Amino acid sequence: MTDGLLTKKFDSILIANRGEIAMRVLRAARELGIKAIAVYSDADRDAPHVRYANEAYYIGASPAAESYLVPEKIIEAAKRSGAQAIHPGYGFLAERASFAQMCYDEGIVFVGPSPHAISVMGDKLTARQTVIAAGVPVVPGIEAGLSDDELKAAADKMGYPVLVKASAGGGGKGMRPVYKSEELLSSIAAARREATAAFGDGTIYLEKLIEGGRHIEIQLLADAHGNAISLGERECSLQRRHQKVIEEAPSYVVDEELRQRMGAVAVAAAKAVGYVNAGTIEFLMDKDKKFYFLEMNTRVQVEHPVTELVTGIDIVQEQLRIARGRKLRIKQEDVKVKGWAIECRINAEDPYNNYLPSTGLITTSRIPTGPGVRVDTGVFPGYEVTPYYDSMIAKLVCYGETRGAAILRMRRALDEYRIMGVKTNIPFHQHMMDSHRFLSGQFDTNFVEERFSMDDREAIHDLQAAIMATLVAHQQGEQASQIISSSGDGGRNQWRWHYR
Numbered sequence: 001m002t003d004g005l006l007t008k009k010f011d012s013i014l015i016a017n018r019g020e021i022a023m024r025v026l027r028a029a030r031e032l033g034i035k036a037i038a039v040y041s042d043a044d045r046d047a048p049h050v051r052y053a054n055e056a057y058y059i060g061a062s063p064a065a066e067s068y069l070v071p072e073k074i075i076e077a078a079k080r081s082g083a084q085a086i087h088p089g090y091g092f093l094a095e096r097a098s099f100a101q102m103c104y105d106e107g108i109v110f111v112g113p114s115p116h117a118i119s120v121m122g123d124k125l126t127a128r129q130t131v132i133a134a135g136v137p138v139v140p141g142i143e144a145g146l147s148d149d150e151l152k153a154a155a156d157k158m159g160y161p162v163l164v165k166a167s168a169g170g171g172g173k174g175m176r177p178v179y180k181s182e183e184l185l186s187s188i189a190a191a192r193r194e195a196t197a198a199f200g201d202g203t204i205y206l207e208k209l210i211e212g213g214r215h216i217e218i219q220l221l222a223d224a225h226g227n228a229i230s231l232g233e234r235e236c237s238l239q240r241r242h243q244k245v246i247e248e249a250p251s252y253v254v255d256e257e258l259r260q261r262m263g264a265v266a267v268a269a270a271k272a273v274g275y276v277n278a279g280t281i282e283f284l285m286d287k288d289k290k291f292y293f294l295e296m297n298t299r300v301q302v303e304h305p306v307t308e309l310v311t312g313i314d315i316v317q318e319q320l321r322i323a324r325g326r327k328l329r330i331k332q333e334d335v336k337v338k339g340w341a342i343e344c345r346i347n348a349e350d351p352y353n354n355y356l357p358s359t360g361l362i363t364t365s366r367i368p369t370g371p372g373v374r375v376d377t378g379v380f381p382g383y384e385v386t387p388y389y390d391s392m393i394a395k396l397v398c399y400g401e402t403r404g405a406a407i408l409r410m411r412r413a414l415d416e417y418r419i420m421g422v423k424t425n426i427p428f429h430q431h432m433m434d435s436h437r438f439l440s441g442q443f444d445t446n447f448v449e450e451r452f453s454m455d456d457r458e459a460i461h462d463l464q465a466a467i468m469a470t471l472v473a474h475q476q477g478e479q480a481s482q483i484i485s486s487s488g489d490g491g492r493n494q495w496r497w498h499y500r
């Protein structure tokens with residue numbers, strides 16, 4: 001099962017990515033004394049990851065399809081530079097089994113799992129079947145391989161609503177909810193067409209639709225010697241169009257007993273594919289706190305810092321150690337979740353205009369600092385935000401001893417943040433930090449899209465009552481009074497910190 005997996009000591013690494021994650025991996029490599037090599041497109045000639053690296057290689061035009069997404073260009077840059085390993089970051093080539101295989105064939109260490117693990121988990125249906133065999137709970141469903149009439153008979157028996165899912169999908173692509181038996185066959189046909197057009201694979205399957213669920217995922221580390229550990233959960237329910245916007249660790253609804261159970265199940269799922277490196281098991285959790293496997297992400301994730309802050313473990317350094325063939329030095333019993341961390345993704349987009357991406361020259365970027373604040377970013381004053389890549393320009397991550405303390409820090413840090421030249425979603429985050437549903441932890445995966453609006457200002461007394469009730473219930477009375485005294489305008493108009 002680990003065919004195509006190469007781990008060995010390396011002293012140089014090429015980072016096949018850009019932006020904040022390229023910076024994140026470069027920093028880890030520097031700390032470990034590994035020579036770090038960047039690649040860049042036309043648009044990224046002056047990008048920070050190029051300046052920070054020991055060497056940088058040009059790989060093509062600005063569109064990712066002509067540079068960061070071309071396996072041959074990355075491999076060629078690795079060979080020219082003599083890089084002994086490649087870290088793919090997230091996105092781009094991170095979850096392409098064929099790219100991992102190319103690295104293997106060239107004798108280059110791919111910082112990730114085997115091509116086999118990537119392809120099994122990349123196909124949602126084979127992932128589902130593989131983890132079922134390992135005893136992992138999945139949403140009740142109906143496997144493919146049946147005729148449409150057989151699918152319908154099985155669905156009628158299972159009961160509605162059901163969710164039609166594309167096997168090649170993921171991230172919500174090709175999904176269709178069906179509420180009535182009469183609508184099933186046409187939805188199956190439509191989902192097949194959509195999946196065929198999008199992925200060249202029309203395989204679909206059915207699951208019972210879980211409404212009002214939460215997206216909770218477990219971070220894992222697994223070495224090439226058969227050891228795997230869980231680093232606890234992240235709460236990722238706050239999403240818009242399948243893009244996460246705020247993540248936190250731990251989750252408000254997970255206690256230590258549930259964390260242990262979810263962790264053990266996640267480890268079993270990873271072991272079922274001989275998984276090596278950092279990875280994440282995504283679960284859907286229903287209102288009764290029953291949890292079901294959704295997908296596995298076979299890469300480092302955007303939101304890994306919240307787990308780093310509550311466990312004290314440097315996930316990217318651990319990835320590099322694992323890829324170098326080392327045994328995990330952390331034992332499961334030594335993993336302790338302490339305090340609370342929240343991440344706000346800072347996107348160049350306009351929250352007041354349907355989150356339209358915003359491009360242009362960043363003239364000012366004043367980054368918040370101080371206790372408990374971490375900013376991972378790939379931009380600086382003078383940097384031009386182009387339309388070629390993802391709109392996420394920074395991650396603002398705040399730590400506190402309690403959830404209330406982390407929220408207070410986040411409000412303070414959002415107040416300090418000044419980005420000029422492009423519009424950002426900072427006002428969205430400030431609004432969320434005033435939302436009584438966010439403050440009280442009462443949200444599901446529909447919240448951002450269906451129940452949250454930039455227009456409504458909650459009545460101050462409702463907000464205060466909600467905060468007080470929630471935080472007092474969690475022995476955080478002191479934080480409650482602080483949050484209330486800074487609510488209303490959030491303290492944002494009381495002072496200005498002048499920037500020169």
Ligand code: MV4
Pocket residue numbers: 139163170171172173207208209210211213214215236237239242282284294295445446
């Ligand atoms: C579901 C579901 C409800 N019931 N499966 C969305 C992306 C992919 N990871 C699976 N997804 C879902 N699967 C069943 N049986 C609801 C979602 C879903 C969702 C899941 C996680 C985070 C955000 C979401 C937003 C909409 C739907």
